[in-house]
Amino acid sequence: MPLFSAQAHPSTVSASFPGTLRRLVLACALGTGALLSASAALADSQPLSLNLPSQSLEATVHQLAHESGVAIAADSRVLAGRSAAALQGRYTVLQALQQLLAGSDLVALEENGVIILRSTAEEGALNLGATTINATGQGNDLPEAYSGGQVARGARIGMLGNRDIMDTPFNVAAYTAQNMENQQSGTVGAVLRNDPSIRFSTGEGHAYENFMIRGYALDSTELAINGLYGLAPDGHVPTEFLERVEVLKGPGALLSGMAPNGGVGGVINLVPKRAGATPLTRLTTSYVSDGYFAEHIDLSRRLGDEQRFGIRFNGVYGSGDTGVDDQSKDRTLASLGMDYQGDGWKLELDAYETHEKLDNGSPMMAGFSDLKHVLKAPKPDTNILEGISAKQISKAVLVRGEYDLNDNWTAYASVGGARTRYTGFLNGTRVKVTNDSGDASGETYNQAGYTHSLSTEAGVRGNFMTGPVSHQLVLSTTLLHQDIGRAPTVTGAKYITNIYHPIQPTIASAHGSSDKTGDNTLSSFAVADTLGFIDERVLLTLGVRSQRVRQKLSNPSYDERALTPALGLVLKPWDAPVSLYANYIEGLTQGGMVSDVSADNYGEQFAPYKAKQMEAGVKWDLGDFTHTLAVFQIEKPSMMFDSASNRYTDDGEQRNRGVEWNMFGSITPSVRLLGGVTYTRAELTKTAGGTYDGNTARGVPAWSANLGAEWDTPWVEGLTLTALGIHSSSQYLDAANQLKIPQWTRYDLGARYSTKVLSKDVMLRASLENVENRSYWAGVFNDGYATVSEPRTVKLSASIDF
Structure with a gap:
C-alpha cells in the first residue's frame, strides 16, 4: 500500500495498521466522515494541472476530489480547523496530497481505490519506517523539494x-x-x-x-x-x-x-534529469532580447509493466542576436538520460552533446592599471570586439550503477568520458584604458584546443551499529585522466580603441593545429564514517582522502601526493528542528611552477597547496521556511617572489573570513523567499616582502546580498509575480588596493501565468532583468580588469504540455 509522508522533515511516518483494523477505519471513514468522491479508482489517476487556492484543508480536499474523480475519505473532525497552502502545477492526487499535508500530522493512504486521510497521532499506528517521497517524481533518489519548490531539502x-x-x-x-x-x-x-x-x-x-x-x-x-x-x-x-x-x-x-x-x-x-512517474511531452518556445529565439523539447517516459525503465530526452536549438550590440549566438543541445530500476540494483546512463557559437563581438573587460583610477562604466551593451567569433563543442557519456550487497551495504561505480574543443577568440577579450577619455589599447588572441577526459569513481557504502553508536561508512576511489591539446596562440597587432566608442579591432590571423600539451591524472582513495550518537542527535563525520597528482608533459614532470582530512559535527540538542554544526575541511590545489627564467629557482615545482577551512553555524527549519547562519575562515597558500634571494616560494597566503545568512521557503502559502546576505573579509596575509600584507584581495566584495520573492496573486488565478534584487559592495581590482569599482545594485522583475488552452496545460513566463538598464562594473577578472554589467534584458517563454 503506497504511503505518502505528511511530515516536512524527516520523511518518516507512523501510519499503518493490521488489515482488519485498516478495513474498519476505512468503513468508519466512509460511514461517519466525509466521502468526498467515489467515481474513479486511484490506479486510474492521471496527473492533473492544479491551481488550488489557499483555503481550508477540507475545501481543498473537496476540490481535489472533485477535479480528480478519485475517492478521498476523511473524518471531518480530522480536517476541522486546518488550512492548506495554494498549490499550482501538475501532480497526481497522492503527490498533491503530499504537498498539501506537508508539515502536519496527517498522511494519505490508498485502500481499494480510495485515499484515506489519517492523523498519525491516533493510537494503533505501526511504524512503517522511512519512506522517501520525491515531489518531482524522478527516477533517481533525490532529496525532495522543500516548501515552495525553489530548492531541495x-x-x-x-x-x-x-x-x-x-x-x-x-x-x-x-x-x-x-x-x-x-x-x-x-x-x-x-x-x-x-x-x-x-x-x-x-x-x-x-x-x-x-x-x-x-x-x-x-x-x-x-x-x-x-x-x-x-x-x-x-x-x-x-x-x-x-x-x-x-x-x-x-x-x-x-x-x-x-x-x-x-x-x-x-x-x-x-x-x-530522469524520467518521472508521469509521462511528459513539453514544448517550450523562448525569446531573449535583442532577437534570440529558442525551441526546447522535453520528453519523458517510463516503460514496461512495472515501469522500471525510464528515458528522458531534452533537445534545444536557439539562434539570434544577444543583448550585446551586433553580437549573435547559435546553440544546440541534445541530452539523453536513461535508468533501469532492478531488484536490489539500478543502472543509469547520461549522454549529451552541446554546440555554442558566438559571432561578431564580446562584452567589455577593461583594465585600469596604467591609468591608476577607474572610469565610469560604458553602456552595458557595448561591443568592444566586433568581428571576433568563438565556438565550443562538448560531448560526454556517463554510466553509473549501484548494487545492494545486502540490506545494509551497497556497492557503486561510475565511469564517464568527455571531449571538448574550442576555437576562436575566447580569451583576451579585454582592453587596457590609457586616459580619462576612455581611449584604450588592445590586441586579439586567436586560440584553439581540446580536452579529452576519463573520469571514474567506485566505492562501497554501508550502515552498521557498534553498541549504541550507528555508522555510515563510505570507502571511495576516484580517477580523472585528461589529455589536453593547445594550438599556439596567434596574437594580433596592437590597436587603439575607446571603451565608450569602440572601433573595429585588428583581428589576429588563423591559428594552427592543436598539439598535445597536457597528460594529467588525478587519483585518490578516501574513507569517511558518520557516527550517530544519542538517537542520531549527535552526528560526527570523520574522513581522509589520499590524493595523487601527476603531470607527464610538464617540465619538469610532476608527481605529488597529499592527505586531506575532514571533520564535521552536527548537534540537535532540542526537540525543535534546529541543527548546530561545525567542520574542519581542506582543499587541494596543484602546486605552482616557477616560470620566471630570471629567478634562481626557475623550473621548480611546488607540492600541492592545502587550503584549510573552519566553519560553524546553525540551521533552523520552521517547517516551511529555513534559515542558515554560518561563520567561516579559509586560508589558501600561494606563490610569491622574494627579491632578496631572487627566488619564488610557496609562502604566500590569502585568508577569507566571513558570515553567511541564507534563507528559503514559504513565509505564507502564497509568498516564497530565496536569498541571503554574506559578509567577507578577504585579506592578503602573506605577500612578497610584506608589501601588501593586510590588503583586501581583488574581486571580493565585503557585502553581497540577494533576495528573490514570489507572490501568487489572489485576484488572478494562476498568476505569480516575481522580483529579484542583487547587491554587491565595492571591489578592488588589484592587490595594491589602488583601483576600486563602486558598489552596485540591480533589480529583476517577472511574472508567470498557468492556464489551459484547448485542454492543454500552458505556462507563460516573462521577466525583465536589470530593470533600470544600469551601467556598472560588475566584477573583476585577473589582475586589474573590470567586467561590465549585462544590459536590460527581456525574457519571454511559453510551455505547453501535450
Whole structure:
C-alpha cells in the first residue's frame, strides 16, 4: 500500500495498521466522515494541472476530489480547523496530497481505490519506517523539494551521498529544475545568481562563466556531473537537461576529490534529469532580447509493466542576436538520460552533446592599471570586439550503477568520458584604458584546443551499529585522466580603441593545429564514517582522502601526493528542528611552477597547496521556511617572489573570513523567499616582502546580498509575480588596493501565468532583468580588469504540455 509522508522533515511516518483494523477505519471513514468522491479508482489517476487556492484543508480536499474523480475519505473532525497552502502545477492526487499535508500530522493512504486521510497521532499506528517521497517524481533518489519548490531539502555531499541539509555539517544549497524554469535561467551561471556567496569574474555574453565562491575562484572547467569532475560542458552549461544545481560552500577535497584546476571556494555538482512517474511531452518556445529565439523539447517516459525503465530526452536549438550590440549566438543541445530500476540494483546512463557559437563581438573587460583610477562604466551593451567569433563543442557519456550487497551495504561505480574543443577568440577579450577619455589599447588572441577526459569513481557504502553508536561508512576511489591539446596562440597587432566608442579591432590571423600539451591524472582513495550518537542527535563525520597528482608533459614532470582530512559535527540538542554544526575541511590545489627564467629557482615545482577551512553555524527549519547562519575562515597558500634571494616560494597566503545568512521557503502559502546576505573579509596575509600584507584581495566584495520573492496573486488565478534584487559592495581590482569599482545594485522583475488552452496545460513566463538598464562594473577578472554589467534584458517563454 503506497504511503505518502505528511511530515516536512524527516520523511518518516507512523501510519499503518493490521488489515482488519485498516478495513474498519476505512468503513468508519466512509460511514461517519466525509466521502468526498467515489467515481474513479486511484490506479486510474492521471496527473492533473492544479491551481488550488489557499483555503481550508477540507475545501481543498473537496476540490481535489472533485477535479480528480478519485475517492478521498476523511473524518471531518480530522480536517476541522486546518488550512492548506495554494498549490499550482501538475501532480497526481497522492503527490498533491503530499504537498498539501506537508508539515502536519496527517498522511494519505490508498485502500481499494480510495485515499484515506489519517492523523498519525491516533493510537494503533505501526511504524512503517522511512519512506522517501520525491515531489518531482524522478527516477533517481533525490532529496525532495522543500516548501515552495525553489530548492531541495538535501543535496549530494560528495562521497557521503545524498544528505538532508539538517544532517549536513556544511552550508549547502540545491536549486531545482522548477526554480530554473520559473526564472528562465538558461545557464548554470544564471541559476547561481540566487546565492549571495557567489559572484562572477566573467560577464554576460562572454564565452566562459567563471565564479567566485566565498571569495575564491572556481572556473567553468571545475563543475561536476553526478559527482564526477571533467565531464561538464565547456564554457556555458545549459540548464535544460538538469534537475538540480547543487552548491557546497567551502573546500571539498575529502568529499569530491581535487578539482582539475584546484578551486577551493566550493563544489558545484550538476544532476541530470530522469524520467518521472508521469509521462511528459513539453514544448517550450523562448525569446531573449535583442532577437534570440529558442525551441526546447522535453520528453519523458517510463516503460514496461512495472515501469522500471525510464528515458528522458531534452533537445534545444536557439539562434539570434544577444543583448550585446551586433553580437549573435547559435546553440544546440541534445541530452539523453536513461535508468533501469532492478531488484536490489539500478543502472543509469547520461549522454549529451552541446554546440555554442558566438559571432561578431564580446562584452567589455577593461583594465585600469596604467591609468591608476577607474572610469565610469560604458553602456552595458557595448561591443568592444566586433568581428571576433568563438565556438565550443562538448560531448560526454556517463554510466553509473549501484548494487545492494545486502540490506545494509551497497556497492557503486561510475565511469564517464568527455571531449571538448574550442576555437576562436575566447580569451583576451579585454582592453587596457590609457586616459580619462576612455581611449584604450588592445590586441586579439586567436586560440584553439581540446580536452579529452576519463573520469571514474567506485566505492562501497554501508550502515552498521557498534553498541549504541550507528555508522555510515563510505570507502571511495576516484580517477580523472585528461589529455589536453593547445594550438599556439596567434596574437594580433596592437590597436587603439575607446571603451565608450569602440572601433573595429585588428583581428589576429588563423591559428594552427592543436598539439598535445597536457597528460594529467588525478587519483585518490578516501574513507569517511558518520557516527550517530544519542538517537542520531549527535552526528560526527570523520574522513581522509589520499590524493595523487601527476603531470607527464610538464617540465619538469610532476608527481605529488597529499592527505586531506575532514571533520564535521552536527548537534540537535532540542526537540525543535534546529541543527548546530561545525567542520574542519581542506582543499587541494596543484602546486605552482616557477616560470620566471630570471629567478634562481626557475623550473621548480611546488607540492600541492592545502587550503584549510573552519566553519560553524546553525540551521533552523520552521517547517516551511529555513534559515542558515554560518561563520567561516579559509586560508589558501600561494606563490610569491622574494627579491632578496631572487627566488619564488610557496609562502604566500590569502585568508577569507566571513558570515553567511541564507534563507528559503514559504513565509505564507502564497509568498516564497530565496536569498541571503554574506559578509567577507578577504585579506592578503602573506605577500612578497610584506608589501601588501593586510590588503583586501581583488574581486571580493565585503557585502553581497540577494533576495528573490514570489507572490501568487489572489485576484488572478494562476498568476505569480516575481522580483529579484542583487547587491554587491565595492571591489578592488588589484592587490595594491589602488583601483576600486563602486558598489552596485540591480533589480529583476517577472511574472508567470498557468492556464489551459484547448485542454492543454500552458505556462507563460516573462521577466525583465536589470530593470533600470544600469551601467556598472560588475566584477573583476585577473589582475586589474573590470567586467561590465549585462544590459536590460527581456525574457519571454511559453510551455505547453501535450
